[in-house]
Amino acid sequence: MATWTDWTTSQLPVVLAGVAVLAGAAALVGCFAYLRHRSLAADAVAHALLPGLCVGYLLAGERSLPALLAGGFATGWLALVLHERLTRRAGIRPDTSLAVLLSVFFGAGALLLSRIQRLGTGTAAGLDHFLFGSASTLVEGDVLLVTALAALVVAVLAVCWRAFWLVSFDPQYAQVIGLPVRWLEGVLALLTVGAVVAGVQVVGVVLMAALLAIPAVAARSWTDRLGPMLGLAAAVAVAAGIGGTLISAGGSGRPTGPWVVLVLAGAALGSLLLAPGRGLLARSLRQQATARRLQNENVLKGFWILHERGENRPLAEGELAQRGLIRQRFLAATLRRLRSRGWVAGDAKGWSVTSAGLTEGQRIADRHRRWERWMARHLQLPDDHLHDAAEALEHLSSSDLDDRLRRDLDENPPSEID
C-alpha cells in the first residue's frame, strides 16, 4: 500500500499547477476516447503501465522519472497493440480482451513491484506511489515535463480535431473520403497513452482512467456540440484538479489522486442530475408537466361529455370520481389547476366547467372521435380496439397533424357520424 507524503506549503503552487494542467489535457484526450467507446481501453492502458514503470526502475537502477515513464509508455503501448491483435486477428471480444490484458499486465506489475520492495529500495524510490498517485511528490521539473506533454496534446488537438471528430463518428466514411484513418487512430492512441503516462504520477495507474472518462461524461450532458464539450470537459477537470488538491492539502497527508477523482465524480453526478435537456431532473420535470397536461385534458374532456349528456349541475369531487373522469387520486389537484386557469369553477361542495373549459374539452373529445373514425377506416380495426388507442392519440397537440387528420376524414366522409 502507498504511504502518503506530507505536504509542505511551499510545494502547493507547483502541485496545483501540475495537477490542473494534467487534468485538463487528460480530459481533452478522454473526450475522444469516450466518443470512440474506448474509455475502458484507456483504463487497461493505465494499468498496463505498472510493469513498465518497474522495468524502467530496474534498468535505470534508480528512481529516474524519464526512465520510469519511458518504461510505462512501452508497456502501455504494448497493451494497446495486443488488444488490437486479440480483437481483430484472434476474434476475441473487446470487453474480454481488455479484462484479460488489464489484469495480466497489472499482475505482472504487482509481482515486479514486490520484488523491488524486497530489494529494500522500493519504498524509498516511491514506486508504490504509482499505484494511487501522490501529487506531493511533484517537483518543479516534473511540472515542466507534464506541462510540456499537455501543451503537445493541445497542439495536436488544435490541428487535428476535425479529423478526429470525423474518424470518431464514422471511421469507414472517413477512410472513403480520403482521411488517413489508420494514422489518425494511431495519433489518438499515442495521445491516450501519453496522457496516461503524464498523469500516472499524480493519480496512479488505478485511478487514471477516471481522469479521462469522467470529464467527458460530465461535459456531454450539457452540450450536443463537440467544441463546447471539449472546452467544458477541460474546465471541469481543471477545476476538479485544483479543488481536489486543495482539499487534500487541507487535511495533511491525505491522498490527492482519490480526492481529484471524487470531486470529478461529484461534478459528473451533478451534471447528470441537473443539466438541462439530458439531465435526469429536467427529464423528470418534462414527464411531470406532460402528466399534468394529460390529467387536465382528461378532466375537461370528461366535463364536455357530461355536458353533452345534459349533466350541467355542479358535481362534488366524489361524484366526478364516480363518473370516471380520471383516477381519483389525481382529481383534486387537477381541479385546482384547472380553476387557476379559469377552465373550471367551484370548490369542494361542487365543481362546474366554465365556457372556456368546455371549448377546451370539446377540442379533446373531437380529436378522440376523429382518431377513432380514422383508425376504423384506415386500419380496419374492430370497434373495441379503437377507444384505447384514441385515448392516447387525443393528447397529441400538433396542429399540422390535426389538419391532416381533418383533411383525411373530410376527403372520405364517414358513412355514419358517431
Place this chain on the structure above:
Amino acid sequence: MNRHHRPAERVVEIHDLTVAYGRRPVLWNIDADLPAGQLIAIIGPNGAGKSTLLKAMLGLVPLASGYVRFWGQPFRAVRQRVAYVPQRESVDWDFPATVADVVLMGRYAQRSWWLRPSAADRQLVDRCLEQLGLSELRDRQIGQLSGGQQQRAFLARALAQQADLYLMDEPFAGVDAATEARTLALLESLRDAGQTVVVVHHDLHTAARYFDWVLLLNLRLVAAGPVAQVLTPDLLAQTYGGGLDLLHQAGSILADDLLPTRDPTHGNLD
C-alpha cells in the same frame, strides 16, 4: 425508366473480384461493368454479399483476388469523384454533432481536414439540407432525428461531396414513405444530371420501378444488365433459390482447414 439505351460509358469495372472474411469467401469471382448515368441496383437475398461488394469497391475490405477500376483508374486516384452512403446502423447517433455538422463532413472529401470550412462550403451544406427537406432540423442533435431523417442526413452528406458516382448501402431500408419518395427523387435528379448511382436494395417489388440497371448477386454475380433483361423469373430463381449450398459448404471447408482462398503455389498449366 429505361431511357438510356445507347451504350453508356463504363464507370466501374469489377474484374474477378473475390472477398473473404477471415478465410471464408463471401464473394466469388465477380466480373461486372457499371454503365454511366444510370440508377443501378444491387439485388440479392440476405447474406448475398451486397454490402460487401460496395465495401470491396471502396477499399474498405481487402480483396482476395481481382481489382476494381473507376473511370479506368484505381479508387484512390479518383476518390474525390465518389460518394459513399453507409448503412444507417453503422454509426452511433448519440454523437455530439448537429445535422448540419454531419452534412459538412461531406465537404472534407474535397478539402484538407485541417482547414476550416469556407463560406462556400457552408452555403453548399445549406443547399443540400434544403434538397433533402432538413433545413428546419439543421441545428438538431442527430440522435433526435427519426430513422428516415437520419438516412436523409447521410444522403445530404454524400450530396455535399458533389461526386460523379454515388454508392449507397440500403438507403431505402426502414424509412418512412416521405423519405422514400424524397430519396427516389434525389436519385432521379442525380441520374438526370448525368451522375451514376449504385444502390444496395432489398425490395424486389420496387426494384423494377426505381432502377434502370440491376446486378443480381448471391455470392457470385448471377446477372447484370438493364432491368427488363435481368429481372426475369428464371434469373430471380437462380438468385433467390437454393443451389448454392455447394458453394457455402466449400467456403466453410476453406475456413475450417485454413486453406488460402487463392492458392499462391499454383502454376500456370492452363
